[in-house]
Amino acid sequence: MRLGIIGTNFITDRLLAAAEHLEDVVPQAVYSRTQEKADEFAEKHGLPSTYTDLEAFAASDEIDAVYIASPNALHHKQALLCMRNGKDVLCEKPIASNYREAEEMFRTAEEEGVVLMEAIKSVLMPGFAQIKSEIHKIGKVRRYVGNYCKFSSRYEAYRKGEVMNAFKRELSNGALMDLGVYGIYPMVDLFGAPTDIKATGVLLDTGVDGEGTAIFNYDEMEAVVSFSKIHNSYAPSEIQGEEGSIIIPDISTPEGMTIKYRDGTEEALQPTLSETSMLGELTEFSYILSVKDSQSQSFVSSPENSLETSRIMEEVRRQIGVVFPADE
Incomplete structure (x- = not known):
């Protein structure tokens, strides 16, 4: 290739x-x-x-x-x-x-x-594959929490009056597009489409979101995704089940996860780490190209997952009040 x-x-x-x-x-x-x-x-x-x-x-x-x-x-x-x-x-x-x-x-x-x-590197890393293979251990899932809030160095410039690409509405940017996708895409892969969405956020003067939170309802669970480029959060992401929870320190790079069971015991999840976090996505892409006569698209970073994630993010933006020129 x-x-x-x-x-x-x-x-x-x-x-x-x-x-x-x-x-x-x-x-x-x-x-x-x-x-x-x-x-x-x-x-x-x-x-x-x-x-x-x-x-x-x-x-x-x-x-x-x-x-x-x-x-x-x-x-x-x-x-x-x-x-x-x-x-x-x-x-x-x-x-x-x-x-x-x-x-x-x-x-x-x-x-x-x-x-x-x-x-989308995170869902194509070994750590996410292990989450999918081990999630049955925590019983019926009742809540998913995807948290990615990271103060952007470009926001420092923004506060001084310089608007860099990360905060330009005309480039379809903002906290949801840059960081929120890391919480939403794995949610879609694991649990499918939500039945209801409620979102709030903070709009910056340029018309993009600086931070926000979205709550997603499912038939027997809920999901909460928080994202920000204007402040940090040190809280992990979690998948909370009736028998235990999977703790994910960094939702954008799923490594070093732990299952904490309801009885107080813990189990470390130790996936085989890649030499670089983007190796999984490039390996998958190369593989699909090699077999595209029989498999035309990825099953993990799939058209269905990408389209549903796009649909969800557009609705979250609508509720927050972020409108891109591409929408008009």
Whole structure:
């Protein structure tokens, strides 16, 4: 798989670090709006080719698949262009600005016979697979708590009057899109679609959410997801069952989990750790490409999970009052 890259930020650096562990993934080219940035990134990672024309990049016969790590508002347009040129696409979370965009993206993938997969690292790590295999031990689940609140270094700049990309409404950003997805996506994978959603949050002057909380009702349980880029939380995430709870220190990187049983005993969950947290998603994407004649999409980072997560996040935004240009 000759991989083309859209986006030259630290997330892409981490993905290419993961690619070093996979012989069948060959980083080939990078697209950037400026030649200077493209050249700098290509030299840093040893990429043979650079592009500043997105259409030429998407049409290139030296690229088999594309990893998109551009601002959220660009995912839809860039993914459609690449897929319509026959490229398989691994797209960073959140996959799109809203449900409408996500639905068109997956419909296009089906029409073009290519793979589209959301790059949500947490559910493709060994730790999440272990949660799924061990969850039966805690009995009937009654509550899921997904907590990811992390003070952003970019908020420090925001408080000084400089609005960086993380807080720009026109780029479909904010706390829910950046961090809340880490609580919602595993909830959807584990428990499916909720029957009811109630959400509140704090809007910043730019029109994006700085923090928020959403409560999701299910037939026999509830879920609470909290997210923030304007304050820290040191509380873990939990899956609470009638016989015990699974404690997850970091919902975005499920490692070091513990089951605490109702009788006072504890059991450490010790998954085999990956060399890098993004190795799982790239391994899954590479595998799906190798078997796509018989399995067209991922069963874990699946179209169904991504679409339901997009639907939920759009409703949470609606209740908080966050409207993107992509919604209008």
